[in-house]
Amino acid sequence: MSYGQVLENVMEGFNDLVPRDLISIFHDKELELLISGLPDIDLDDMRGNTEYYGYSVASPVIQWFWEVAQALSKEDKARLLQFVTGTTKMGSYSSIVCRTNREAEG
Known part of the structure; x- marks a missing residue:
């Protein structure tokens, strides 16, 4: 499985848990802080x-x-x-x- 496929699977699973429209307001660094603390x-x-x-x-x-x-x-x-x-x-x-x-x- 390629890196792109793995990333796509992770994103699909993440979006199953958290709908994309709820996280689209955050940029990557804000999302990192929300997830990791x-x-x-x-x-x-x-x-x-x-x-x-x-x-x-x-x-x-x-x-x-x-x-x-x-x-x-x-x-x-x-x-x-x-x-x-x-x-x-x-x-x-x-x-x-x-x-x-x-x-x-x-």
């Missing part, structure tokens, strides 16, 4: 996998960022993770890259 986000892991270009771990703005991130609600942490990785789930990503053109700021 909010994840527990390990900010220490996220911080450990972040690469900085133009900044260092000791830069005040980076320290402030992580302080603010730590204070976020579970929902907002999921939104942050979605913004930087494209998904609301912690996964096996190699790194988050924080880049800036410091010369342009000057």
Whole structure:
């Protein structure tokens, strides 16, 4: 069975449980959150996998960022993770890259 056939079968089964017109108002990320719920986000892991270009771990703005991130609600942490990785789930990503053109700021 091909991937397309498997996906078609899954979608057919899903639509048997939840009619398509009821979920058509949600985009994929909203539907992911509805099905999976909010994840527990390990900010220490996220911080450990972040690469900085133009900044260092000791830069005040980076320290402030992580302080603010730590204070976020579970929902907002999921939104942050979605913004930087494209998904609301912690996964096996190699790194988050924080880049800036410091010369342009000057």
